[in-house]
Amino acid sequence: xxxxxxxxxxxxxxxxxxxxxxxxxxxxxxxxxxxxxxxxxxxxxxxxxxxxxxxxxxxxxxxxxxxxxxxxxxxxxxxxxxxxxxxxxxxxxxxxxxxxxxxxxxxxxxxxxxxxxxxxxxxxxxxxxxxxxxxxxxxxxxxxxxxxxxxxxxxx
Amino acid sequence: xxxxxxxxxxxxxxxxxxxxxxxxxxxxxxxxxxxxxxxxxxxxxxxxxxxxxxxxxxxxxxxxxxxxxxxxxxxxxxxxxxxxxxxxxxxxxxxxxxxxxxxxxxxxxxxxxxxxxxxxxxxxxxxxxxxxxxxxxxxxxxxxxxxxxxxxxxxx
DNA sequence: ATTGAAATATGTTCGTA
DNA sequence: TACGAACATATTTCAAT
Numbered sequence: 001x002x003x004x005x006x007x008x009x010x011x012x013x014x015x016x017x018x019x020x021x022x023x024x025x026x027x028x029x030x031x032x033x034x035x036x037x038x039x040x041x042x043x044x045x046x047x048x049x050x051x052x053x054x055x056x057x058x059x060x061x062x063x064x065x066x067x068x069x070x071x072x073x074x075x076x077x078x079x080x081x082x083x084x085x086x087x088x089x090x091x092x093x094x095x096x097x098x099x100x101x102x103x104x105x106x107x108x109x110x111x112x113x114x115x116x117x118x119x120x121x122x123x124x125x126x127x128x129x130x131x132x133x134x135x136x137x138x139x140x141x142x143x144x145x146x147x148x149x150x151x152x153x154x155x156x
Numbered sequence: 157x158x159x160x161x162x163x164x165x166x167x168x169x170x171x172x173x174x175x176x177x178x179x180x181x182x183x184x185x186x187x188x189x190x191x192x193x194x195x196x197x198x199x200x201x202x203x204x205x206x207x208x209x210x211x212x213x214x215x216x217x218x219x220x221x222x223x224x225x226x227x228x229x230x231x232x233x234x235x236x237x238x239x240x241x242x243x244x245x246x247x248x249x250x251x252x253x254x255x256x257x258x259x260x261x262x263x264x265x266x267x268x269x270x271x272x273x274x275x276x277x278x279x280x281x282x283x284x285x286x287x288x289x290x291x292x293x294x295x296x297x298x299x300x301x302x303x304x305x306x307x308x309x310x311x312x
Numbered sequence: 313a314t315t316g317a318a319a320t321a322t323g324t325t326c327g328t329a
Numbered sequence: 330t331a332c333g334a335a336c337a338t339a340t341t342t343c344a345a346t
Binding site for chain 3: 197198201
C-alpha cells in the first residue's frame with residue numbers, strides 16, 4: 001500500500017491493461033500483451049507497481065445470485081435510537097449474510113443497507129425477525145429493486 | 157447459460173472452489189486443487205459446468221477508487237415526471253460515468269442510483285449540471301455515504 | 313465424476329539495453 | 330521502463346476407471 005494521500009497517475013498503457021482485467025480478471029497477461037503490443041514482462045512489472053500503489057484491491061469471481069434463487073434485492077434505510085452506536089449496529093448487521101452493503105449516511109437515516117433475498121417472503125422475514133430485532137433499530141424504510149439497470153465500476 | 161428457471165444445486169466441493177475464486181479470481185486452479193484434495197482436472201470440469209449453468213457471470217479486477225481521488229460515494233433517489241419513461245431516463249444515466257448503479261425501485265422514488273465522485277464539489281456539479289438536467293427528472297434526494305462498512309457478495 | 317499424464321500456454325525472474 | 334530468453338507453473342484435453 002502507498003502513503004494515504006498520494007494519488008496514483010495512470011498512463012495510457014496502464015489504463016488499457018486495467019480495462020482488460022476489470023472486465024475479466026482471468027484474462028492471461030500474455031494475451032493482453034499481444035493485444036496492446038507490449039511484452040508480457042512489462043505488463044507484469046506494471047501490475048506489480050499498480051498493486052504496490054494500492055490501486056488494485058484484488059479480484060473477484062462474480063456469481064449470478066438469480067441462478068441460486070435469490071431474486072429480490074432491496075435497499076433498507078434504518079433509523080437508529082440516539083443511544084445506539086453505529087459500530088454496534090454494524091456488528092449485528094455483519095452477522096446477517098443477506099446484508100451485502102452497509103453505509104453510514106447523511107440524511108434521513110443513520111444507515112442504508114443493501115440486502116439480497118430469495119423472494120418477498122424471505123425479505124419480510126429478514127425485516128421482521130432479523131433487522132427489526134437488532135437492539136437500537138427504531139424504524140426502517142424499504143425500497144425493493146424491481147430491476148437493476150446499471151452495474152459497473154469506476155471508469156478509467 | 158441455462159434455462160431461465162432452473163436452479164443450480166451446489167455441493168460442498170463446488171462451494172469450496174467458489175469461495176476461493178470469489179475472494180481471488182486469479183488463484184490458480186491447481187493451488188485450489190491441492191488445498192481441497194482433488195485433481196486439477198476435476199476442478200476444471202466443475203468450473204465449466206458452473207459456467208454453463210449461468211452461475212458464473214465472470215470475474216473482475218477490483219480497483220480502489222480512493223487511490224484515484226474518488227472519495228465521495230452517494231445514493232440519489234430520483235423522482236421522475238409521470239410523462240418520463242424509465243428507459244429513457246436510464247439511457248441518459250448510462251452516459252454519466254459517475255453513475256455506478258441504477259435501480260428501478262418501489263417506494264418514494266422512481267429510480268435509485270449510486271454515484272462515485274471525487275469530492276462534494278464534484279457531486280454538486282453532477283447533481284446540478286448532469287442529473288437535474290435530464291429531461292423528466294423533477295426532484296432528487298441525496299444520501300452521502302460517510303463510510304461503507306460492509307461490502308460483499310452473496311454467501312454460499 | 314474423477315484421475316494422471318501429455319501437450320500447450322502462461323507466469324515469473326533476470327540480465328541487458 | 331521495456332525486452333527476450335530461460336525456467337517454473339498452470340491450463341486444457343483425453344483415455345481410462
